[in-house]
Amino acid sequence: MSQSGGDIIEVKDLVKTFGSFTAVGGLSFSVKRGEIFSFLGPNGAGKTTTIKMLTTLLRPDSGSIRIAGLDTAREPLEVRRKFGIVFQDASLDDELTAWENMFFHAVLYAVPAAERAPRIEEMLRFVGLWDRRKDLVKHFSGGMKRRLEIARCLSHQPDLIFLDEPTSGLDPQNRSRLWEHLRRLNSELGTTIFLTTHSMEEAEKVSGRILVIDGGKIAAEGTPDEIKRRTETRTLEEAFLALTGRDLRDDVPGAVEDMRKARLIWRGKSR
Amino acid sequence: MNSSSMGAVWGLWLRQIKRYLRSRSRLIGSLGQPVLFLVALGFGFGPVFQKAGGGNYIQFLTPGIVLMGVLFTAIFSGIEIIWDRQFGFLKETLVAPAPRIFIMLGRTLGGATIAIIQGFLVLAVSFAAGFRLESWTRLPAAALFMGLTAVAFTALGTAIASVLEDMQGFQLIMNFLVMPIFFFSGSIFPLISLPRFLTDVAAANPLTYGVDGLRLALEGGSYAAMGRDAAVLTAVAAVLVVAGGNLFSRIQA
Ligand SMILES: Nc1ncnc2c1ncn2[C@@H]1O[C@H](COP(=O)(O)OP(=O)(O)OP(=O)(O)O)[C@@H](O)[C@H]1O
Ligand SMILES: [Mg+2]
Numbered sequence: 001m002s003q004s005g006g007d008i009i010e011v012k013d014l015v016k017t018f019g020s021f022t023a024v025g026g027l028s029f030s031v032k033r034g035e036i037f038s039f040l041g042p043n044g045a046g047k048t049t050t051i052k053m054l055t056t057l058l059r060p061d062s063g064s065i066r067i068a069g070l071d072t073a074r075e076p077l078e079v080r081r082k083f084g085i086v087f088q089d090a091s092l093d094d095e096l097t098a099w100e101n102m103f104f105h106a107v108l109y110a111v112p113a114a115e116r117a118p119r120i121e122e123m124l125r126f127v128g129l130w131d132r133r134k135d136l137v138k139h140f141s142g143g144m145k146r147r148l149e150i151a152r153c154l155s156h157q158p159d160l161i162f163l164d165e166p167t168s169g170l171d172p173q174n175r176s177r178l179w180e181h182l183r184r185l186n187s188e189l190g191t192t193i194f195l196t197t198h199s200m201e202e203a204e205k206v207s208g209r210i211l212v213i214d215g216g217k218i219a220a221e222g223t224p225d226e227i228k229r230r231t232e233t234r235t236l237e238e239a240f241l242a243l244t245g246r247d248l249r250d251d252v253p254g255a256v257e258d259m260r261k262a263r264l265i266w267r268g269k270s271r
Numbered sequence: 272m273n274s275s276s277m278g279a280v281w282g283l284w285l286r287q288i289k290r291y292l293r294s295r296s297r298l299i300g301s302l303g304q305p306v307l308f309l310v311a312l313g314f315g316f317g318p319v320f321q322k323a324g325g326g327n328y329i330q331f332l333t334p335g336i337v338l339m340g341v342l343f344t345a346i347f348s349g350i351e352i353i354w355d356r357q358f359g360f361l362k363e364t365l366v367a368p369a370p371r372i373f374i375m376l377g378r379t380l381g382g383a384t385i386a387i388i389q390g391f392l393v394l395a396v397s398f399a400a401g402f403r404l405e406s407w408t409r410l411p412a413a414a415l416f417m418g419l420t421a422v423a424f425t426a427l428g429t430a431i432a433s434v435l436e437d438m439q440g441f442q443l444i445m446n447f448l449v450m451p452i453f454f455f456s457g458s459i460f461p462l463i464s465l466p467r468f469l470t471d472v473a474a475a476n477p478l479t480y481g482v483d484g485l486r487l488a489l490e491g492g493s494y495a496a497m498g499r500d501a502a503v504l505t506a507v508a509a510v511l512v513v514a515g516g517n518l519f520s521r522i523q524a
Contacts, residue, residue, distance in 0.1 A: 055366055057524035080368040091359040095290045107282035108367040110275035 084153030279369035287381025335458025348382025349428015405491030
């Protein structure tokens with residue numbers, strides 16, 4: 001692991017517009033090595049757009065991003081080696097088995113041939129999918145797919161992982177199991193975790209630093225306690241309301257998913 | 272070329288092949304159209320063609336229909352990127368640490384391999400319809416023309432899919448690009464007695480050189496003539512791979 005001044009992510013004045021709409025309006029923040037860092041914000045806040053720029057999938061209009069000391073615009077390939085990502089929407093090949101998806105990823109990331117099989121086994125066991133390795137992914141449940149994506153993104157042993165709403169679609173049991181995994185990963189291997197969430201509860205439980213974003217801008221930054229103290233509120237939820245004048249939680253279960261689906265259909269593509 | 276570039280080419284090639292072998296319905300389905308054309312046109316127009324002095328129509332038609340199988344499979348393989356985008360898998364390859372051009376190359380070679388297999392399957396069916404091969408030693412030359420055609424059109428499909436966002440434009444491409452390419456290539460009728468503007472269209476159509484080359488290969492034509500066709504096709508394939516690779520590299524998620 002190469003240490004570079006302690007900050008594994010450094011973002012300055014990041015801007016992204018779509019036509020006349022500003023999705024990300026000048027974000028600056030940094031994430032320390034070994035940290036669990038949460039992006040908290042309502043639908044459309046610009047969380048996914050930011051992650052896409054951090055992971056070299058989308059070109060920013062302006063601003064700079066450094067990952068592990070490397071400029072994402074200048075050295076995208078080097079940068080891509082450094083992180084693993086679980087996207088908000090599935091990115092598995094449904095027609096392949098769990099094992100094949102893992103194998104394919106290992107090949108793409110140039111994991112040495114001799115290490116592939118043991119590493120894939122370790123990761124599949126880690127997320128409890130070893131017994132299902134020969135099943136086609138299209139027969140998996142949503143939660144199983146999510147776990148497989150997590151196993152996959154870890155299999156090239158990145159120092160940094162991006163998780164875009166990792167627990168959406170997971171039942172409470174798998175949710176807490178995932179958290180246990182992530183904490184272990186963070187404490188044992190020192191993996192930096194960057195995640196986005198809608199859930200206050202979750203952001204609060206993870207207890208690392210939080211960046212509250214709304215309308216593509218930073219609304220607050222700090223640990224949950226700091227944010228609550230600053231806004232003189234008792235819960236993060238109240239803090240959010242105080243900061244943005246809006247309620248964050250999508251109270252109707254499934255409402256977020258429905259909106260997202262409607263949006264996908266509307267745009268006619270998956271992002 | 273470093274190991275993740277090689278991994279990308281090999282991995283994506285392998286993925287295409289695996290998916291192909293796994294979906295029997297697709298294998299059979301994409302054979303259906305060429306076989307239908309072979310039977311309907313071959314037996315339907317055969318007598319007319321013979322009477323007009325064109326010789327055995329099945330002999331004439333087979334190279335054209337074989338390349339029809341290759342053309343359709345190749346274009347579809349390229350266009351598959353749109354599905355991968357819709358199902359999300361595309362992102363996994365876009366974020367990988369291999370230069371995009373190698374990702375594109377792996378996909379293209381995978382699609383082309385499948386297209387060649389389809390071509391040989393159509394050829395096998397045409398034997399049942401009465402086609403006779405000049406000599407088995409001509410098969411490698413035949414494979415070459417199928418291969419060049421396959422690479423060129425998979426790359427074309429990739430180029431198109433890289434700029435299309437969804438399947439809306441697909442019908443348009445089928446009707447205004449793929450079908451004309453197929454019809455005006457000498458695949459199902461000779462080009463010699465066509466009006467001038469259509470012979471010009473045919474001359475500008477890459478498939479024309481594939482059909483001509485494959486026909487020469489299967490019917491025992493001269494290697495010099497085949498060489499000319501192969502040269503044109505190689506150049507076209509190279510240009511399309513570069514163009515497709517470029518467009519693919521520019522995709523943003
Ligand atoms: N390709 C695009 N073209 C046009 N607008 C876009 C595009 N991608 C994102 N947007 C818009 O940018 C805004 C931010 O979107 P983004 O997906 O980053 O939100 P988010 O915070 O991830 O929301 P969610 O919680 O729903 O996932 C939204 O208003 C969205 O409609
Ligand atoms: Mg999002």
